[in-house]
Amino acid sequence: MSEFLGRKPTYALFALVASVGAYFFGQSSEPIMMMGWGCLFLFAASGSAPSYKMWYAEQYPTPIRAIGLSTCEGIGGRLLGGVVWTAVFPVLVDAFGVGTTMTLIAVAGLVTLVVVLVLAPETAGRSIEELEGHTRNGLIKPV
Numbered sequence: 607m608s609e610f611l612g613r614k615p616t617y618a619l620f621a622l623v624a625s626v627g628a629y630f631f632g633q634s635s636e637p638i639m640m641m642g643w644g645c646l647f648l649f650a651a652s653g654s655a656p657s658y659k660m661w662y663a664e665q666y667p668t669p670i671r672a673i674g675l676s677t678c679e680g681i682g683g684r685l686l687g688g689v690v691w692t693a694v695f696p697v698l699v700d701a702f703g704v705g706t707t708m709t710l711i712a713v714a715g716l717v718t719l720v721v722v723l724v725l726a727p728e729t730a731g732r733s734i735e736e737l738e739g740h741t742r743n744g745l746i747k748p749v
Contacts, residue, residue, distance in 0.1 A: 632708025
């Protein structure tokens with residue numbers, strides 16, 4: 607999908623749907639509605655992974671691509687997303703409730719989406735040589 611639409615639109619679509627699903631999951635009180643919104647949230651959150659994983663790998667020149675990718679994944683995906691968030695989430699739910707916690711997740715997703723749309727370059731349809739040429743002259747320029 608990200609090859610057809612581009613990295614930014616694909617990420618934007620999935621992030622927006624995930625944020626909507628997270629918000630309405632937190633606002634639901636009926637179990638069937640919670641299951642529906644929860645499935646939408648988790649589907650969209652998981653569905654964005656292939657596009658952003660290839661996208662942030664493309665931000666780095668070939669000689670350091672593995673280091674850049676593993677650093678992003680290790681810090682963002684494993685440390686913050688896996689360890690820190692797993693410890694913080696139940697504390698937030700206990701202190702503020704499911705509705706407020708899921709609203710916080712939805713807002714964080716939307717803020718992240720805006721930052722990515724404004725600052726991150728589109729890499730779809732650009733050759734490795736073109737991307738590496740831009741990195742030699744500084745950051746990849748947003749398109």
